[in-house]
Amino acid sequence: MEKVGHSVEVFLERSGLKSQLKKREYLFVWEKVAGEHVAQYTRPVKIKEETLFVEVNDSIWVYHLNMLQEKIIDEFNEHVGSKMISKIKFINEDFYARELSEKRQESANLTEKNHFSHNGHINLAPKEEEEIERALQLSPEYFRNQLRIIFKKSFLRDKWKKEKGAISCRVCNDPFFKKYPDDEFCPYCLQKIVSWMKILKNVFYNSPWIKYNAVKEKHPFLDERIFSVCKKTVMEGHEKRILKTLGNNRIDKTIQIKILKKAAHRYVLLAAEKEPPEIEEGDIVNILGCFPGLNQLINS
């Protein structure tokens, strides 16, 4: 079920609905940051070059919100997981009327997408058709016909990409074309990883033992796969430092041990996912066992 749910999400992101979905994400963040009460009087419209445009249908609120601007920006960025905005422009406007016409436009756009055709030689296998139907069961009924078309289109495009030599992204499984031989993530995920890395580096620095669920409480948009990739990168950094220091014969031994102790300590906390008082002797031996000679050296 988990996998199917994920593919719905991926399909939406890859299809023409991506921007609408993004907009909904922002709406969600705005409500959390502004609070239910303020959210009633406000609508986030767009983000352009680090400026969030928010419509406010009551001029008194424009004044109050401007006073609170800095605090809101900090909280907004924290929720999104990157420094997405540095300014908020509050615009006094009655947005209810506009929302109504937007809704009409949205349904018109979706109907338009009914007319789609694909390159003749690629077709869906029965198993793929089934997968699409399963994914559709999770979406609201009135939406399914439109979604089916988008899903099929997206499936066919993925198949075509794979035929042309695309590989699957390690985070979202979406096929993409490598730019460099080491590429493992699609550009979309890579961008996400880079911005989450900035936040998670600090999180791991302050509490290396922290588990995904604890981080997610504070950062509801953090994907578990992104978390794993970032954690792995942080751990690999320590691994490299340990190996490099272990192999360095020219360094003063006291300094060498000091560096190794510090790096090993962090590495154990990250790998064991336990806070310092809970770490047992056995954890240390097991985890550091992959670095030959390390245990003897730091205990000497």
Ligand SMILES: [Zn+2]
């Ligand atoms: Zn990806």
